[in-house]
Amino acid sequence: MRNLLILVFACSICSIQNSLAQDKIIKLNGDVMNCKITAINQSDIEYKLPVEDFTRFMVKDVVKNLIFESGNIEKINKLIKVNGESDWEKVLVTKEVCKVAYLTEGRELNVVKKGSGVNSSIQRKLKSDSLEELKRLAAANGYPIVLIKNFDSKVSFSTKTRERSVAITGVGYKY
Numbered sequence: 001m002r003n004l005l006i007l008v009f010a011c012s013i014c015s016i017q018n019s020l021a022q023d024k025i026i027k028l029n030g031d032v033m034n035c036k037i038t039a040i041n042q043s044d045i046e047y048k049l050p051v052e053d054f055t056r057f058m059v060k061d062v063v064k065n066l067i068f069e070s071g072n073i074e075k076i077n078k079l080i081k082v083n084g085e086s087d088w089e090k091v092l093v094t095k096e097v098c099k100v101a102y103l104t105e106g107r108e109l110n111v112v113k114k115g116s117g118v119n120s121s122i123q124r125k126l127k128s129d130s131l132e133e134l135k136r137l138a139a140a141n142g143y144p145i146v147l148i149k150n151f152d153s154k155v156s157f158s159t160k161t162r163e164r165s166v167a168i169t170g171v172g173y174k175y
Helices: 002-019 085-090 123-141
Strands: 023-027 032-040 044-048 055-061 063-067 073-075 092-096 103-118 145-157 162-174
Touching: 023 044, 063 092, 085 123, 092 123, 123 145, 123 162
Parallel strands: 092 145
Antiparallel strands: 023 032, 023 063, 032 044, 044 055, 063 073, 103 162, 145 162
């Protein structure tokens, strides 16, 4: 009987230790989440919190590193560092809300470019120039990521030319 109690006690200790096993999810904003990572797939990470029985999901876009109980580190995303307008090419422009989840929302950024001409390549150039200006504006304000809220491209006809415009509205985000 005594041996049976010792065996049950030892098994329960092992079970508790396994349930307390800690992995860590390091988010891009610096937050650290202690959990047990149960699966990693193409777009998310499945995990359980120590005191819960159900599985949660986190989009990989907001995760910097995973640190496993074994000490192994898996790098998921790099932190985008923007130190002024000269870093404009590093700015990420996206329409995906999941890429800015857990980030700090900044101010709205607006860009409007106008041109005229009959050639459709002018419209492509206006779009390209507008995105570059949006990235420069974001970098100058310290935003490494911009979420596009509105992207409007218009062509209006007159008797001699076509007036073209591109207007982009986005919101800057910081870690």
